[in-house]
Amino acid sequence: MKSRALSKITGIFYSTRLAPYVFVLPFLVVFFVFFLYPTISSVVMSFHNIVGFGNWEFIGLKNYERLNNVHFFMALRTSTLYTVLTIAILIPVPMIIAVFLNSKFMLARNFFRSVVFLPALISVVVAGIAFRLLFGNTEVAFVNSILARFGREPVRWMLNHTTGMFLMVMLGTWRWAGVNMIYFMSGLQAIPSELYESASIDGAGVFRKFFGITLPLLKPIAIYVFTISIYGGYAMFTESYVFWNQSMPGGIGMTIVRYMYQEGLLQNRLGFGSAVGVTLLTIVFVINIIQLRLFGMFRKE
Amino acid sequence: MKIAHVLKKRKRVSPGQIVSLIAFTILCVVLLFPLYYLFLASFRPTQLLFREGMALGLNLEQMTLDNYAYIFSGASRYANWYFNSIAITALYTMSALIVCSVVGYGLAVYNFIGRNLIFGLVLFVMMIPLEILMLPLYRIIIGMKLVNTYAGVILPYVAFPLGIFFFRQYAVSLPRDYLDAGRIDGCTEYGLFFRIMAPLMLPAYGAMAILLARKEWNNFVWPLVVLRTGDKYTLPIGLASQIDPYGTGFQVLLPGAVLAILPPVLVFVFGQKYFISGLTVGGIKG
Numbered sequence: 001m002k003s004r005a006l007s008k009i010t011g012i013f014y015s016t017r018l019a020p021y022v023f024v025l026p027f028l029v030v031f032f033v034f035f036l037y038p039t040i041s042s043v044v045m046s047f048h049n050i051v052g053f054g055n056w057e058f059i060g061l062k063n064y065e066r067l068n069n070v071h072f073f074m075a076l077r078t079s080t081l082y083t084v085l086t087i088a089i090l091i092p093v094p095m096i097i098a099v100f101l102n103s104k105f106m107l108a109r110n111f112f113r114s115v116v117f118l119p120a121l122i123s124v125v126v127a128g129i130a131f132r133l134l135f136g137n138t139e140v141a142f143v144n145s146i147l148a149r150f151g152r153e154p155v156r157w158m159l160n161h162t163t164g165m166f167l168m169v170m171l172g173t174w175r176w177a178g179v180n181m182i183y184f185m186s187g188l189q190a191i192p193s194e195l196y197e198s199a200s201i202d203g204a205g206v207f208r209k210f211f212g213i214t215l216p217l218l219k220p221i222a223i224y225v226f227t228i229s230i231y232g233g234y235a236m237f238t239e240s241y242v243f244w245n246q247s248m249p250g251g252i253g254m255t256i257v258r259y260m261y262q263e264g265l266l267q268n269r270l271g272f273g274s275a276v277g278v279t280l281l282t283i284v285f286v287i288n289i290i291q292l293r294l295f296g297m298f299r300k301e
Numbered sequence: 302m303k304i305a306h307v308l309k310k311r312k313r314v315s316p317g318q319i320v321s322l323i324a325f326t327i328l329c330v331v332l333l334f335p336l337y338y339l340f341l342a343s344f345r346p347t348q349l350l351f352r353e354g355m356a357l358g359l360n361l362e363q364m365t366l367d368n369y370a371y372i373f374s375g376a377s378r379y380a381n382w383y384f385n386s387i388a389i390t391a392l393y394t395m396s397a398l399i400v401c402s403v404v405g406y407g408l409a410v411y412n413f414i415g416r417n418l419i420f421g422l423v424l425f426v427m428m429i430p431l432e433i434l435m436l437p438l439y440r441i442i443i444g445m446k447l448v449n450t451y452a453g454v455i456l457p458y459v460a461f462p463l464g465i466f467f468f469r470q471y472a473v474s475l476p477r478d479y480l481d482a483g484r485i486d487g488c489t490e491y492g493l494f495f496r497i498m499a500p501l502m503l504p505a506y507g508a509m510a511i512l513l514a515r516k517e518w519n520n521f522v523w524p525l526v527v528l529r530t531g532d533k534y535t536l537p538i539g540l541a542s543q544i545d546p547y548g549t550g551f552q553v554l555l556p557g558a559v560l561a562i563l564p565p566v567l568v569f570v571f572g573q574k575y576f577i578s579g580l581t582v583g584g585i586k587g
Contacts, residue, residue: 112328281429
């Protein structure tokens with residue numbers, strides 16, 4: 001009897017109707033435990049004042065009211081500026097590089113592709129160490145020693161808002177340009193070459209072909225890169241951490257995720273940190289919806 | 302005769318090609334320069350480096366391996382971090398490959414109630430930066446007693462949505478005839494996956510393995526939250542812990558950074574083909 005019941009259970013387990021659910025089960029478990037539950041709990045936590053472990057006190061929107069402070073707005077400003085600047089660089093530049101490195105006209109293009117992609121293999125922390133070395137504060141540090149030759153005073157790169165932003169954007173550009181280039185390259189390879197051939201027959205020049213064919217057909221890829229750049233820009237943390245890991249004089253390099261980390265984990269204000277997180281989530285979400293609307297991505301689906 | 306023929310057929314190099322060649326050479330020198338400088342500096346005594354700076358040429362007489370000797374002496378935990386990085390990267394890559402391929406396969410091959418909903422959830426999770434959830438995730442990890450463990454770093458991210466998406470796209474294009482043939486031969490649904498379909502997806506496993514390993518080797522934010530003590534740090538966390546405003550940590554940072562670059566670069570050199578195909582899956586082909 002017992003073995004019969006058992007075989008019935010194994011029979012269900014092996015049935016074709018249950019099998020697909022067994023296959024997707026790992027995703028569902030991770031989704032509920034490590035995504036849905038934390039998302040909800042983040043929202044719930046943001047309405048509470050949490051002291052230590054078990055001590056939750058409902059305080060309504062107080063945490064959100066407390067967001068109205070100089071530090072939060074500075075972090076918001078830094079993250080937004082970083083996002084705007086990286087997008088302004090990391091879409092046109094990799095696109096142009098990809099157009100060149102995809103064209104038969106270019107010599108040694110496989111070699112150049114590898115080199116441009118190489119920084120994407122390297123941890124932001126490691127790259128940051130190299131940049132700290134190049135942009136050191138002393139007069140013998142590489143960039144300052146070059147400035148000295150032109151008779152300029154040494155710059156204290158990490159102690160100033162403008163140069164601090166410059167460092168983060170440089171590091172981000174160096175690290176991510178290769179990845180975006182690959183995206184654009186895959187887009188270029190999807191464009192049928194007949195289009196260019198017939199355009200040549202009609203007498204179109206290089207620029208006409210670029211603006212008439214390449215650019216419009218790369219639009220979907222550009223939108224994709226735009227979307228992940230917004231995501232990446234607002235989630236930026238490491239690029240700031242490698243320059244200012246202990247102290248942030250005057251809040252230089254304080255980004256939103258950094259602020260959340262600082263308040264929520266280091267200062268142990270879980271409720272307030274969660275309010276920062278929920279706000280960030282809303283910002284990224286709204287911007288992405290707006291831009292996908294603007295570019296008409298929903299109509300296509 | 303023959304040579305002359307070949308030469309004649311060969312296209313002339315135009316001035317435009319020369320100009321773009323030069324431009325890209327300059328670009329590459331600029332891109333590689335930080336790494337070259339880091340490499341060179343790692344052989345220089347750090348005190349000299351900060352007092353006098355450094356010349357850009359290779360000068361073997363002035364180079365020393367002292368910094369490298371230091372990170373493998375008892376004074377530094379560097380070897381520990383290297384081991385942790387390798388272990389976490391290997392464990393994460395294997396577990397994420399299994400989870401992503403199984404789920405992607407299930408979504409691709411079967412028609413079942415809720416399939417579109419689940420696939421929609423996968424795409425949705427892909428659009429949310431998970432760093433935002435670090436506070437509640439940290440509480441869950443505490444509750445599971447996984448703080449400062451490999452499992453705590455790995456578990457929340459094993460169902461990597463891009464990986465599921467990739468395996469789904471790949472499995473959709475596999476021939477279904479094998480499935481029916483296998484069923485007639487009495488193979489179970491799981492047997493079909495492990496014996497027939499998974500081996501057919503080997504190229505997908507290769508591409509995804511490289512993407513996952515590269516991602517995990519350089520992973521920073523979440524391991525920083527989970528790993529609390531120096532002996533459990535991974536390379537990026539350990540190196541970052543040595544950064545200080547006065548530059549005293551550079552004796553560990555410079556050789557440590559150089560050695561941390563090696564594994565991904567070696568894999569890149571030997572597995573370029575897989576690299577590119579793994580990266581372009583993020584595109585909008587789906």
